[in-house]
Ligand SMILES: Nc1ncnc2c1ncn2[C@@H]1O[C@H](COP(=O)(O)OP(=O)(O)O)[C@@H](O)[C@H]1O
């Protein structure tokens with residue numbers, strides 16, 4: 186007969202590569218059932234978008250294979266996204282588990298393109314995802330998702346997010362007039378409007394809320410980043426931006442505000458020539474990766490320069506929807522999985538900090 190202790194002590198040798206902790210103490214093993222030599226349990230991963238899902242599952246199978254008393258093994262793999270929530274988020278957004286801000290040093294680097302496709306990629310893994318377009322200078326999310334201006338409704342004094350390809354979407358762009366006026370307001374007023382957007386929206390349960398922040402390091406992005414209880418920021422950059430040090434300025438601002446940075450995404454990294462199918466690093470190779478290494482930030486992946494991305498964005502048909510299995514979509518999927526992994530790491534740190542905070546209050 187196999188014992189629960191035996192199973193748990195064997196499984197405690199399996200380490201989650203991201204969280205660097207064993208899967209037993211992370212609480213990933215659930216519903217153990219033992220019947221003689223029959224063993225059954227659930228492996229609950231911290232995100233369906235974990236890049237190491239297969240590796241962890243294989244490690245679990247290898248570990249169990251070493252218990253000679255197990256004659257039959259039945260493994261169920263599920264995922265429950267960890268909560269990367271601070272105390273202020275509890276009050277503002279009790280049904281949202283993680284908020285990921287997408288920022289950039291300047292406009293035009295593909296921040297919205299990345300936000301939209303990142304949200305779609307996460308949703309395709311099975312996560313519940315919302316997208317808040319907080320870029321008051323250019324609220325282009327509705328356009329990229331092919332949504333009309335009147336897509337949002339008010340129900341019981343709460344805003345009902347519009348739905349698109351499984352995403353819950355709220356945008357300054359849905360309120361054309363406000364968006365137009367917003368551009369002349371200063372930070373505090375904008376952040377008040379945004380706070381209302383966040384709190385007065387019926388998001389329902391979300392694993393990830395992606396926020397497309399305004400570009401740059403001015404008053405408005407700074408105030409907004411402080412208004413939203415962000416789990417972490419991803420910085421979108423291009424090889425040219427890296428070369429001109431603009432990206433460093435962007436994440437420097439968040440570091441000063443003590444907002445965690447999940448990592449850097451390089452957009453328009455290379456061009457795949459349709460004739461010879463090789464990658465051409467037109468603007469130099471791995472600039473953003475070197476910059477990330479230098480500043481001890483995670484590098485989350487590179488997205489090619491591709492006319493299909495632009496056409497998809499301009500016509501409201503993102504590549505992740507029209508051609509989800511293409512290499513182009515896969516490049517977004519790699520980024521999304523890396524973002525989800527970093528998010529789990531931050532969520533696990535936050536939960537430790539919260540525990541410590543609660544303990545000191547007792
Ligand atoms: N990887 C890419 N390849 C080709 N065009 C891109 C790529 N990323 C973004 N674009 C295009 O560049 C323009 C700016 O992108 P956008 O996402 O709106 O930038 P931002 O939100 O940073 O201002 C858009 O026309 C978009 O379709």
Ligand SMILES: [Mg+2]
Pocket residue numbers: 296297298320323325
């Ligand atoms: Mg934009």
